[in-house]
Every structure is written in structure tokens, then in C-alpha cells.
Amino acid sequence: MNLVKDQFLRLAKAARRGAVSKVTLALATVLVVSFLSSFVSAQDWVKTGTNLGVEKPRLAVADFKPSSNDPQNTTLLKTFNDTLWGDLDVSGIVELVSKSFYPLQQPGQPTDVNFLAWNAPPPNAAMLAFGSLGVSQGRLTVQGWLYDVKNTQSPLILGKQYADDAPSEASARVMAHKFADEIIFRLGGGIPGIAESLIYFVSDRGGHKEIWGMDYDGANQHQITHLGTISLSPRISPDGSRIAFSSLTKVGWEIMMYSLDLSRMVSFPRYGGGTNLSPAWSGDGLKLAFSSSRSGEPEIYVADASGGNSRRLTDSKGPDVSPAWNRKTNAEIAFVSGRTGLPQIYTMGTDGTNQQRMTDQGYAVSPNWSPNGQFLTFAWVRKYGPGDPGASDIYLMDIASKQWVQLTHDGGRNDFPSWSPDGRHIVFQSNRSGQIEIWSMLADGTKAQQLTFSGRNTQPNWSWK
Amino acid sequence: MKHNSTKWLFLVLALGALLALGACKKKAAPPPPPPPPPPPAPTASISVDPSSIQAGQSASLTWQTTNATDVSIDGIGAVQPNGSQSVSPTESTTYHLVAKGAGGTQEATARLTVTQAPPPPPPPPSVSDEDLFNQNIKDVYFDYDKYNVRPDQESSMQSDVQFLTQHSNITFTIEGHCDERGSTEYNIALGDKRATTVKDALVAGGVGADRIKTISYGKEKPFCTESNEACWQQNRRDHFVYTK
Numbered sequence A: 001m002n003l004v005k006d007q008f009l010r011l012a013k014a015a016r017r018g019a020v021s022k023v024t025l026a027l028a029t030v031l032v033v034s035f036l037s038s039f040v041s042a043q044d045w046v047k048t049g050t051n052l053g054v055e056k057p058r059l060a061v062a063d064f065k066p067s068s069n070d071p072q073n074t075t076l077l078k079t080f081n082d083t084l085w086g087d088l089d090v091s092g093i094v095e096l097v098s099k100s101f102y103p104l105q106q107p108g109q110p111t112d113v114n115f116l117a118w119n120a121p122p123p124n125a126a127m128l129a130f131g132s133l134g135v136s137q138g139r140l141t142v143q144g145w146l147y148d149v150k151n152t153q154s155p156l157i158l159g160k161q162y163a164d165d166a167p168s169e170a171s172a173r174v175m176a177h178k179f180a181d182e183i184i185f186r187l188g189g190g191i192p193g194i195a196e197s198l199i200y201f202v203s204d205r206g207g208h209k210e211i212w213g214m215d216y217d218g219a220n221q222h223q224i225t226h227l228g229t230i231s232l233s234p235r236i237s238p239d240g241s242r243i244a245f246s247s248l249t250k251v252g253w254e255i256m257m258y259s260l261d262l263s264r265m266v267s268f269p270r271y272g273g274g275t276n277l278s279p280a281w282s283g284d285g286l287k288l289a290f291s292s293s294r295s296g297e298p299e300i301y302v303a304d305a306s307g308g309n310s311r312r313l314t315d316s317k318g319p320d321v322s323p324a325w326n327r328k329t330n331a332e333i334a335f336v337s338g339r340t341g342l343p344q345i346y347t348m349g350t351d352g353t354n355q356q357r358m359t360d361q362g363y364a365v366s367p368n369w370s371p372n373g374q375f376l377t378f379a380w381v382r383k384y385g386p387g388d389p390g391a392s393d394i395y396l397m398d399i400a401s402k403q404w405v406q407l408t409h410d411g412g413r414n415d416f417p418s419w420s421p422d423g424r425h426i427v428f429q430s431n432r433s434g435q436i437e438i439w440s441m442l443a444d445g446t447k448a449q450q451l452t453f454s455g456r457n458t459q460p461n462w463s464w465k
Numbered sequence B: 001m002k003h004n005s006t007k008w009l010f011l012v013l014a015l016g017a018l019l020a021l022g023a024c025k026k027k028a029a030p031p032p033p034p035p036p037p038p039p040p041a042p043t044a045s046i047s048v049d050p051s052s053i054q055a056g057q058s059a060s061l062t063w064q065t066t067n068a069t070d071v072s073i074d075g076i077g078a079v080q081p082n083g084s085q086s087v088s089p090t091e092s093t094t095y096h097l098v099a100k101g102a103g104g105t106q107e108a109t110a111r112l113t114v115t116q117a118p119p120p121p122p123p124p125p126s127v128s129d130e131d132l133f134n135q136n137i138k139d140v141y142f143d144y145d146k147y148n149v150r151p152d153q154e155s156s157m158q159s160d161v162q163f164l165t166q167h168s169n170i171t172f173t174i175e176g177h178c179d180e181r182g183s184t185e186y187n188i189a190l191g192d193k194r195a196t197t198v199k200d201a202l203v204a205g206g207v208g209a210d211r212i213k214t215i216s217y218g219k220e221k222p223f224c225t226e227s228n229e230a231c232w233q234q235n236r237r238d239h240f241v242y243t244k
Helices: A009-037 A042-049 A073-090 A115-119 A169-187 B002-028 B129-136 B149-166 B182-205 B229-235
Strands: A003-006 A058-059 A127-136 A139-148 A156-164 A198-205 A210-215 A232-236 A242-249 A251-258 A262-268 A274-281 A287-292 A298-303 A320-327 A332-337 A346-349 A363-369 A373-382 A393-398 A404-406 A414-418 A425-430 A438-440 A457-462 B045-051 B051-052 B059-066 B070-073 B078-079 B083-087 B092-100 B104-115 B173-175 B212-218 B237-242
Touching: A042 A393, A058 A073, A073 A127, A127 A156, A127 A169, A139 A169, A156 A169, A156 A287, A198 A232, A198 A438, A210 A232, A232 A274, A232 A457, A232 B182, A242 A274, A251 B212, A274 B182, A287 A320, A287 A332, A298 A320, A298 A332, A320 B182, A332 A363, A346 A363, A346 A373, A363 A414, A363 B182, A373 A414, A393 A414, A425 A457, A438 A457, B045 B092, B059 B070, B059 B092, B059 B104, B129 B149, B129 B237, B149 B182, B173 B182, B182 B212, B182 B237
Parallel strands: A058 A127, A251 A274, A274 A320, A414 A457, B045 B104, B051 B104, B173 B212
Antiparallel strands: A003 A156, A127 A139, A139 A156, A198 A210, A198 A457, A232 A242, A242 A251, A251 A262, A274 A287, A287 A298, A320 A332, A332 A346, A363 A373, A373 A393, A393 A404, A414 A425, A425 A438, B045 B059, B059 B083, B070 B078, B070 B092, B092 B104, B173 B237
16 A cells, blocks of 8 residues: 555644644643542543543544545445444544534535534534545545634644555555544544554354454454364464464464464474463563463463573462463563462462452453553453352453452353553453354443454454554 | 600600701801802993084983992982983083992093074174273263362272273373353363363372373363253363273
């Protein structure tokens, strides 16, 4: 793809100065408000900690207009408009103005914008995204703008142009993701958007449990491994180049490594028996933690990313499994231990010291650390009793205070939460639809949406960027 | 008259003396006895008709002896010197007749062959170690989220130890399994614990550690796929698999 050209650099610079100062002011206000209200409501510390606490501007997104008469435009426009809307809708940082409030005349370029038709009720929008798309001489071009429609004097916040010499729905989708991420970056406190992030997971839709990948919104689902056995627990490296996972061999479970750069398996030392599973990358990509029974008990180990220099961190009677690094500090590891009976979440230093139990009851598994290092998310059957243990839900815990919030309430089995790179989203598996599938939600538990619909899909893992 | 009676008395006495003298004379001079003839040697014969029967049928056993005072047949006992008897043995038998008499001992035998009534079944296939293993080894079951061997499984463990110590050439794998509840990764670690716990117990019971491999399937390979306790219990187990 032929890329990103800032056509409106001079205008944009001036406009951005205004926008940035506005955003800074808004942020400061929100921080003060949320600091005060955190004493009142438990949900507020979640919103600020997950970057969802910013004031949500009302954003109108006009359907992009065709800029040529090419017959491909109709399909590509639909893909682009649907993708852009979807990205902004799940972003968690804007309030999208319903399309039923939009004026009949929608702009395709800056000269078309009728400010009053957008900044006054009924739309009452603060922001307007608009633009055009067209194929001309075999080249797909998208122009997009973001306007502060309350600021009629210098409304331009963002102007972008994207082009691709091989027009396709995939390229239209990528352009929509890029434009959405630009908007989210500017309106969401300077945190990069996640519209181009990826999710790796396990699917049995091909007959065996293999590692699959997809776009963060569920598009472009594709099989990655073809090992014909049972492969589990995919964990993408921080640079996005390798997937560590575990596979069943004839003699036990081994840690496996797949290179996305080379599109093939690459060597990783095998132990040759026992149970080696649940790999986890450190935030710097230099280390892997995993569980291994090589000493007789399933314990947590840390090794170099090459698999060498492995050393044991835990030494307990019960199973220790599912390590997760604090990816902000790389100095702590959360894990699951059955040392007192039912599995509980623990944290420890990366040398195995200072092991602390985080959960006080029930059945708690599958910890995952928030990008800012403040929270753990995990799956918890809090009310465990005889017989059927009941619902497994996704929880979020503030590590310092051990305060927790329940994020899912559907009564099903929810497990394997994994945080998005922007800290605003969590992907997880759930059987709430009747079959076990991948879902995502905002990190405050709202806006759950199903991403997979074919076969049984489990153990999602969100890319680091 | 007196004179007459004396005469008669004399006569009686004289006759008596004559009689007595005659008798004494015989005793006093016996002729030398002739040597007794040597006792004849006994003879013996025995036969069975027919000489081959199927199990369940009978045959007639007939024997003759002469000059025997003590006749017996092994397995039957003492019999008359000559006789006949119906016999119905279940397997081939050799009848051994012994006739003893003053003239010595004579033996005779008769063989009765017995075939199995229904045509003999094909010889049973030799039972392999794997068959024995599968017939004798008992899987070990667990409680939810537990990996200790519970009391009602101890007898299975003991019989497994007994079989495995008696068949020390057998190597095998212990598969740890879990029910569908709970989390994938934790269940694989739990299944690993279930397998190694039972391995350790077998080793403590005298089964060589080098004969035992362990593997955990977690909840990936359930025996039963329904969502109820009966099914879950089937899946919470260590399953033994013969390897050699």
C-alpha cells in the first residue's frame, strides 16, 4: 500500500494546536473529577485506569461519498463506512451521534460542511468525520477529515489521504482502521488506537485445535498452524513476530514457536515429556515464563526467549500454571496455583520471591496484566459450591488495593481475558451464545460483542500493538 | 453161667485188643508222602470293547484269569477273577490288571482312547500381556479438583500394584484426565498431578518407575461428553494404557 500523505499539513498544524489545548483542558477536568468521585463509586477507578474516563465527545460520522464513478466504489464504500463506524463505536472514547439525526446533505469535502446543520440539535455534534472514497485509473484513494464543528473559525483537527494501487475490500478496511486510529488518537488522550491490532486464538473449526488469527474486530479469520494435534494457549510476542503456544505430542505437552515473519514453525527446545504449557512473554520480549512439570510438579519457570537458561520460580505442592507478566515493569509475574485447594491468583517477583495471594475464595484462573500495570483481569467462579460450580465471570482487580469489579454477568462460562494494547478493551471466551466463542468488551464490562461464529473458539490473546 | 460170661468178656477184650493193636500198628508206620505238585502259574487277560469312545459314552471291559486268588484293576480295585464291567471314563485310560495267585503274578493292560465329545474346540488363543493388562488393571477415579487417591480407590490401586508387580515386563502410560468444568490450562496441570500422584503410589508399591510414563490430557480427551456428575466422574480419572 502506498501511504499516508498529509495533504493539509499547514491547516492541520494550526488546527491541532487549538484541539490539543482543548483536549488537555478536558483531560485535566476529567482527572480532577474522577479523582474526587473515586471515593464515591468503584466504577470510576476502573474507568480512569482503563483509559475510559475521558469525557466522550459527541462525534458524527457521515458516510463517505464516492469521488469517482467507478463501479467498485459502492462495495468499497460500504466496507469503509461500516469498518470506520465499527471502530469508532467500540473505541469507548466517543459518543457516536445516531445517523437518524444527520442532515440530508452530507459533506464529501470541506467546502460541503454546513456547520449549523451539525453543531446544533438534533445532531448537536462536537466533532464531525467525513470524506470521500473513489477508484480512479485503478487506484483507490480515500480522503478523510475530522472537524471540530463547534469551532467554525478553525475547525480542522485532522486531514488524511490514503491510496492503494490494488483496490480491494481489504485495503478499504485497512484505510478505515488507519483513519479511525487517527481520530481515536486525537480524541482519546493521545493513546494510539487499536483498529490495526490482531487477536490470536484457538479454533477447532478445521477438525483439530489449531492456532488462528484475526483482526481485532473479527474480520479476516485465518488458520496459522496445521499441526493436526491439540494446540493451545497462543501468546503473541510483543513485537508481533512470533507466537508461543503449547501442543500435545506423543509424550506430553511442549512449548512451540511459530514465526509470523517466516510463516512456519521455528525450533524451540523440547523437554521430551511431562507437561510444558502456558507460555507468557515478558514485555521486553526477552523472556518467556511457562509452567512445566519437569521437576515432578507443575511449577512456574522463566527462560530466555530462545528457551535456554530456564530456571524454576515456584516450589509448591499444587499445580502452578498460567503465568502472566506485568508488562509495564517486567518485574512481577501473576500466576495460578492450586497449593491451597481450588486454584487462586498469586503474584510474585520474577525471581520467585514475595509470592502473594490475590483472590480470597472460589476458583480463580487465567490472569492477564493491564498494559499500565495497574490491574489484573482474570476468570473467577467466586461462589463455588458443591455440585455445579456455577458461572465463571471476568473480573478486574486493582493490584495495590485488591479491590475488584465484576465485568461479565451473563451466567455463562467466561474465561481467558486478554487486554488490548490501549487498555480500554478485553477479549475473552464465553459460552453465552450457546457455543464457546471469542467476545470482546470495553474494560469496564460494557459493549460486549461476539467476534467468532464458527466452531469452538477459545483462549484469545491480543497483540501488543 | 458164670463161666460163660467170663468167656464173653475175654472175647470182647481180645477183640478190643486186636482192634487197638491194629490201629497202633498203622500209626506207627506211615508211608513217605508224595511231593505236592507245583501250583500252576496264574493267567490273565483284559480287553475293552470298543477300544475308542467319545467322552460320555461307555465301553465294556472284560477280563479273565486263572489260578489267581487276588485280582485287581488299577482305578477300579479288587475284582472277581473273571468278569465284565461297563466303564465310562472322561479321558483316555489304560486299565491295568494284576492277577496274583500261588503261582505268581500276571499283569495285563487294555487301552481305552477317549475323544472329546464335541469336536475339540480350537485351542484357546494364548492370552497376551496386553489382554491381561486390560482385563486386570483398574482405572483410578478422583474428586472434583482433587488429585489425591480417595479411600474408595485404594482397592483398585492395590490390585493394580499386585498385577503390575506380577507382570514386571509390562510398561504402560498413566493418562491424567479432568472433567469439562474449570479452565483449560489449570486442568492440564491438574491432570499432570493426577497422573504423577498415582505413579508415585505405584512406585512406592514396588512397580519400577522406569516402566511408567505419564501424560496429562486435561479436559481435552473426555470419555463422556454430557454435562452431569455421572459423566464428569467418568472423566476425572487416571486411565492406564498398555505400551509394551
